[in-house]
Amino acid sequence: MFPRSTDSDSSAPAKEDGIYRIPLEHILEVMQHFSQDDLRRVSKVSHYLRDAASNAGLCMHAVLNPSHHRYQSRVKTLNNILQYGKQTGKLNVSLVVDMHCPFRIHSSSRCARHNLLETLCDSIARAMPFIATLSIQTSECTRGVYEALAAAPAPRLRALSIGGHNLRLFDVLSGGVAPVLRDLSIIPVSASLLKKTPAFHNVTELRLWIDARECPDDRPHHLNLALLFPSVICLEFCAYNLPSALTLGCAGLELRYLEVDSYTAPCFCDMRPS
Incomplete structure (x- = not known):
């Protein structure tokens, strides 16, 4: 070619x-x-x-899994690559953080667990200026990992995928900077935890799963997606375990693709201006 x-x-x-x-x-x-x-x-x-x-x-692809036997070696390699990026400014990183089986190998020592988590958070924070795509999958709420996301601006971040439990991601990222972030996946999250976040202002493709079990006292009736994600044009929304009907406020959004699924209570999309 x-x-x-x-x-x-x-x-x-x-x-x-x-x-x-x-x-x-x-x-x-x-x-x-x-x-x-x-x-x-x-x-x-x-x-x-x-x-x-x-x-x-x-992008340079990297996977960090604290339970993997080569985890420390991978962290060292990533840090060396980041050093090159700082010197040249020519680096895009595609990072996957896999914590579905966190610390499976090193769980016998609380100190070892803390050190591994600290190393992981430090690596994420150092990589943020160079990350173009980031996927974080966790089986437990690890606030330090999400705080690492907001530790530095993410000028190159185009795609962010986060899956976990009881995520208070929006509290953590309230001051985050991600001017070119366009693709966002959050699975699952409680509706009560969703907040307007500047880092998500330019998101155009959104995959959002709501699970009421993430917050037992959460009984959402209306979710203003147009306020939370004003630039979205492609929306995939899925709701689980809703105690009652939920209305999605989409007035003002120029949607080109819309997919809404709800497996318990009805879910409606309201396109009418408020």
């Missing part, structure tokens, strides 16, 4: 090479539609296209 560079040591392309006559902004516009695999292949052609792929969102 692209000509292979004949000089691997040169970051500046030869002007006579056809691909390099195309303005960089046009190349980036095309690359915006590339998958991560496509971007990875293009990045191997030359330094020039590697930089272009990085600007288009090419």
Whole structure:
């Protein structure tokens, strides 16, 4: 698809090479539609296209699982990569934090558990300026992990997926900064914990699961999604264990895709202006 560079040591392309006559902004516009695999292949052609792929969102993939026997090694590798990112400014990270079986190997020592959690939170906080996509899956509420999300601005964060129990994510991220965040998944959460958060103001694709069991005293009747997520155009909403009917306030949203499921009480979508 692209000509292979004949000089691997040169970051500046030869002007006579056809691909390099195309303005960089046009190349980036095309690359915006590339998958991560496509971007990875293009990045191997030359330094020039590697930089272009990085600007288009090419990510370094990392997985942190505190119960994995190579966890410490992975943290060290991630920190080394982050150091490179600080020096060059050319780094996008796709980070998965898997805590579904937290500290399964190291659970015998409370001190070891605390140290592992502290290391994990520190790694997340250090990575936030470089993270483009972030997925956090946890089987327990670990506030320190969510506090790490708000420890530093996330200027590159485009997609955020969080799953857990009794998440007070909105309290933690009330001061978070994520100007290019467009894709958000929160599964599950109690309706009473949802709050207007500046970090989510520009979200356009939202997957939101409400589970009333997350807060037994929670009896929601109306949820103003237009206030919480004013830029959403694609909405997938699912509700579990609702004690009564729930109305979703969507007035003002320019929805192009809408999917609403409720497995107990009825759930309605109100598009009427207030």
